[in-house]
Amino acid sequence: MEYKQEQSKAAQEENSSFIRISNVSKHFGDFVAVDDVSLDIGKGELFSILGGSGCGKTTLLRMLAGFEVPSGGSIEIDGLDVTRLPPYERPVNMMFQSYAVFPHMNVEKNIAYGLVKDGLPKNEIRKHVDEMLELVQLGDFRRRKPAQLSGGQRQRVALARALIKKPKVLLLDEPLAALDKKLRERTQFELMNIQYETGITFVVVTHDQEEAMTLSSRIAVMDKGQFRQVGTPKEVYEFPDNRFVAGFIGTINTFHGSIASISEETLSVYSDELQLTLPALGTHPVEVGQEVDIAVRPEKIFLSRDEPDNPDDVRIQGVVDDLGYLGNRSLYRIRLANGKIVQVSSQNRRRSVTRFLEWEDKVWISWRPRSAVVLVD
Amino acid sequence: MRKTSRFTTSVLAFGYAFLYIPLLLVVVYSFNDSRIATVWGGFSTRWYGALWQNDQVLDAALLSFRVAFTAASMATVLGTMAGLALARFRRFRGRTLFSGMITSPLVMPEVITGLSLLLLFVSLQQLTGWPGQRGFSTITIAHTTFAMAYVAIIVQSRLAAMDESLEEAAMDLGGRPLRVVFDITLPLIAPAMIAGWLLAFTLSLDDLVIASFVSGPGSSTLPMYIFSKVKLGVSPDINALATLIIAIVTIGVLIAWLATRRTRSA
Amino acid sequence: MAGSVNRDNLWQRVAIATPYLWLLLFFLIPFIIILKISLADPVIAQPPFTPTFDEQGALSISLDNFRFLLTDDLYAITYLRSVVIAGIATLLCLALGFPMAYGISRAREQTRGLLLLLIVLPFWISFLLRVYAWMGLMNNHGVINNTLLWLGVIDAPIQMMYTDIAVFVGLVYSYLPFMVLPLYATLERMDLDLVEAAQDLGATRTRAFWDVTWPLSRPGVVAGCMLVFIPAMGEYVIPYLLGGPESLLIGRVLFDEFFVNRDWPLASAVAVVLLLLLVVPIVILQRNQARDAEAAT
Known part of the structure; x- marks a missing residue:
């Protein structure tokens, strides 16, 4: 490579x-x-x-x-x-x-x-x-x-x-x-x-x-x-x-929202779906108030039973809707409070806590601020 | 998207002109008033009227249609059985001879088929007294024999292209072999049987040489009548007859074509 | 249970035996009879040949008919002429049919069906009438001569009817569909990428045709040629209506030998020799079809 x-x-x-x-x-x-x-x-x-x-x-x-x-x-x-x-x-x-x-x-x-x-x-x-x-x-x-x-x-x-x-x-x-x-x-x-x-x-x-x-x-x-x-x-x-x-290459989770504020490094997007303000990277010029999507790849999202402690990360609670074991990795469908399904993919490197997740278990999903990107069109 | 060259296009145009101009001229000259068929003497439909008055033509046409209908129907029954046997019953004694006899009539020169069948009928008559007179029955048998080969090939290739698991599924669901043939196989090969019947019908209507061998005195098919007339040269009432046949065939084929095209696009 | 199995077996047997017996009786036995009669002598009687076994029950066969065919130049020349004329007609069909089949196979899908239909349509119209159509065209006072005279291209009518030219025209005209259809079938399923690959590697369109299209259309060429050559060899109607009295072809000789001279044994011998001549092309055709069917699966 x-x-x-x-x-x-x-x-x-x-x-x-x-x-x-x-x-x-x-x-x-x-x-x-x-x-x-x-x-x-x-x-x-x-x-x-x-x-x-x-x-x-x-x-x-x-x-x-x-x-x-x-x-x-x-x-x-x-x-x-x-x-x-x-x-x-x-x-x-x-x-x-x-x-x-x-x-x-x-x-x-x-x-x-x-x-x-x-x-x-x-x-x-x-x-x-x-x-x-x-x-x-x-x-x-x-x-x-x-x-x-x-x-x-x-x-x-x-x-x-x-x-x-x-x-x-x-x-x-x-x-x-x-x-x-x-x-x-x-x-x-x-x-x-x-x-x-x-x-x-x-x-x-x-x-x-x-x-x-x-x-x-x-x-x-x-x-x-x-x-x-x-x-x-x-x-x-x-x-x-x-x-x-974004949709053609790989799988991606998107959340609808609008630009809340613009700084040099990142953008803040208020998601009406999640009722949360999310940080994201952007490559296109945008203006405050513009309607956009925020996109996060499934493998950039972490799962945990307890609330993650890093306050910079985006953290949302949900339940396990479905899960699939693929050998080298596992796929999860996490249902958020508003019913939205988020796909999460995690490597089965360690015998981590996630291996023992079951249907309807309560979990936290989280991702780093720089893991999300803004999609304009 | 892929272009054809100018050469190919011009040969195509020439080829179709070659195929259709003679037929077109026959149609045009059938409306010629003149008795001399190659000189234009004004528009007329008198030869169609003359055709209608001609008992010989009507008798010959009637015989031809009776033969063609019977022979095509018998050929379809026998040919379907033969096609089924070849495509679905893999092993039986004498299979090689059987498939040889099925395909040979397709490439046999008509004079040989005609001669051999006549000699058979003569020998049979000596041995058994049948057929006492050659005519409808002998021509029908001869036409059935060579037409069933065409039906068998069409049915066989349709069966070969067809998924055998359909029949196996029917048997799995409790159908006995004979029932499965009637419930599944025959409906599926029905288009092939219809095509085979039509082909057999046309081949029978078209045949001159074999019929000339195996018919007796007094029984002339339509091609035999036409041949006896055109031996003497071009004649206007034959032009009219040809035009009628061309019109019937063209309309029939066009309807069949449009029908298959619609079912395919639906 | 046992009863039903037997019934199913019975059905299979009927399905095989009925066409089998029919073909034995009306196809195989007639050939044995031809062979038998070709070994008999002609007599003036009904039927006009000597029986295979005479009154004493002794086998009576004679090779006189075949000896006659070999010694009389007329027959040798006629067989040869038939091979040559059928051969030339086959090549003419190929020369016209190949570009046509090629053009149809490369036409747009919607037009392809119509073009094929137009090839098949004359085949459904009486063979005899199609030959007849040319009589009106090629006559001394026919359409072609009249047109040429009117245009001033010629002063006197060209003799076309009752010549070999007319026979060729008739043969090509009648058997063209038999050439075009198998050629089309081969050309249509040919992978066009192959032609493009040849061009991509430096072959011009013409070169790519001879390097790829032509060798790959061999099954269609062989099938088409045999399907034209075999019936053309035994053709009776076309030489009778369009050919001259001296342009004898073997199908016509057989017909005349039988009906005019009423020499049944000699006619049978003519048929046996014709069949032997046709064994080679028939075997070529059947091998070709078998190989083609194998390649298709």
């Missing part, structure tokens, strides 16, 4: 606009798939575009690949305007969601395809194919047909096939969606290693927020053809820009 962010920072300083998407739109008839979107992606980044189905992420990726021509705006890659270039003339390769491994060619032929189309000499192609087979650990399978491979192996063929041309940008459309959970976790780290080794800029499209969080140096959260937030996984998770991002 650490090197990733360093790398991303370094990359951004070196060349913060390796891919430059400027005011790009795409219309299909009346339907606006991508709505006036601008974005810069740095060289060597592992960038994710995250969103639900129909949010426009795939269309954006297909415009980067050259399968769709934007209705407006332009796309530059490494200083070259590729907006209208056909896919076969772009320094970009793609790993398809279906993998699109050619079923009538064996592993070797699949991987070599791009270089054969470039007219490279045979021995050179052979050399590169060997390198790629080693990179994706498929050396023993070179003569197999795709039908004789597992899903994970097919995925690696698709990856090798796209990487062999040493593209400036590798596009990955839902790279892990077709794999089962165990394999998905392993492949995630393989992808990150390969990205690190090759230094190629990766642009990943995914609907899986966990995948985006672990893989990426930066994430763009997309909805209805527009970016709702662009930032590092930490920024997007800890400081969601708006209700959509």
Whole structure:
């Protein structure tokens, strides 16, 4: 995790606009798939575009690949305007969601395809194919047909096939969606290693927020053809820009309220729901009296039987409505006096008091003042 | 979203023109007043009237419809049984021969099917005295035989696509196999049976070669009558007859298409 | 309980036995009879062939019919001509049918249904009448010649009817749906990502077609070609109505041998040889279908 962010920072300083998407739109008839979107992606980044189905992420990726021509705006890659270039003339390769491994060619032929189309000499192609087979650990399978491979192996063929041309940008459309959970976790780290080794800029499209969080140096959260937030996984998770991002990534508790006072560090919000004034961090300019939401992640909330003693913390009483034991952590639904349900997630690190909580037990929930953020829209 | 090239579009246009212009011209010339079918002599519907007066056409059409209706119905019963046997009864003696006999009529040249069936009827007549006269019954048997293969294939592929657990669920709930066939299987394959019946009906109406072999003197089906006329060249009353058939088929197919489209979208 | 099990068993047996017996009687036995009669000699009698066993009960078979087919050039040439004409017609169907199937499979979903319907519709209209439609078009005084004369492109009518050209037109016209439908089925379920992947890796649209689309449509191509070639080989109506008297095809020879010359044994021998010629394409077709069905699951 650490090197990733360093790398991303370094990359951004070196060349913060390796891919430059400027005011790009795409219309299909009346339907606006991508709505006036601008974005810069740095060289060597592992960038994710995250969103639900129909949010426009795939269309954006297909415009980067050259399968769709934007209705407006332009796309530059490494200083070259590729907006209208056909896919076969772009320094970009793609790993398809279906993998699109050619079923009538064996592993070797699949991987070599791009270089054969470039007219490279045979021995050179052979050399590169060997390198790629080693990179994706498929050396023993070179003569197999795709039908004789597992899903994970097919995925690696698709990856090798796209990487062999040493593209400036590798596009990955839902790279892990077709794999089962165990394999998905392993492949995630393989992808990150390969990205690190090759230094190629990766642009990943995914609907899986966990995948985006672990893989990426930066994430763009997309909805209805527009970016709702662009930032590092930490920024997007800890400081969601708006209700959509807060709700889309992870679970979050929100309380309605209005701004009571503004200081340099924090904001005070009076919550009509809780009849309490709560402190929270804000990233957007607000004014006193403005209606906002306060958001707190379940894992930032502590549970205790007795009233917590830190007077700075927010402390509210409730009863256990429901609980679930998930092994490494437990989930609780705490019902407050006004009937509102608050979700709490606690690590089962210690055999703490919370392990012995039962339904309808009276508990206190509490969180640090800096754990809550204000959501404006 | 994915464009088709100009080449593909022009071939498509050419292909459809190739398929439909000849039919269109037949329709146009059926309203031609002139006796010489290729010279335009003004608009007229006289050939439709002539058709109505022509007893030979009416007799042949009646025979064709009787044969087609009977053959299609028998082919649907036999073909459904065969399709069920192939899709649901996995092992029985002679299965390979059975599935071979089901699929072979689909690719058999008509002249061979016709010849072989005629030789069978002649041999049967020598041995048993039946069929004393070739006509309705022999044509119906011949058409049933090749049409049941089509029904069997349609039913079988429908059954193959259908979840067998539906039938298993019915048996689990206490249905005996025969009951399950009538309660569950048949209602589910009914669309395939209807499609099979329609196909069998059309194939029977359409057949010339097999019917020519297995029919006897005095019994002509509609295609046999048409063939005897068009051997001599283009004739205006055949244009009128063709137009009627084209109109009936087009309306029928359009209704069927609209009906399936509505059920699919509903 | 035992009674009901037996009843269920009985039903299964009936469901198998009824179509089974029907096909044995009306499909398999007729073939044995053809084979038997092809080994008999013609006589002027009713029926016009010698019995397999003579009065003394001795087996009486003769290979004379097959010997005759082999020695008389007419038959060898006719078989060859049939293979060539059916083959060329098949290739013409493929050349026209492939782009059509391709275009339909890549059309928008709403139009696709209509385009397919328009391919199938002529198939429901009488085969004979569709062939007949071309007679009015290709006549010396037919629509094509009249139009060309009127336009001044030609001075005298072109002879189209009663030539091989007319036979090709008739064959392509009649069997085009058999080519388009299996091709469409293959092209429609092809993963379009594959074509895009090829383009992404540097292939132009044309290149991607030959590298990916064409090899992957092989099952459809094989099925379509066989479904056109096999019936075209035995075709009787098209060469009779559109072809010239000298353009003999084997289906017509069989028909004439039987009805005109009333030589039943020779007609049977012609049928047996035709069937032997068709065994190869029929086996290719059935293997192809089996493999395709396997790949689909």
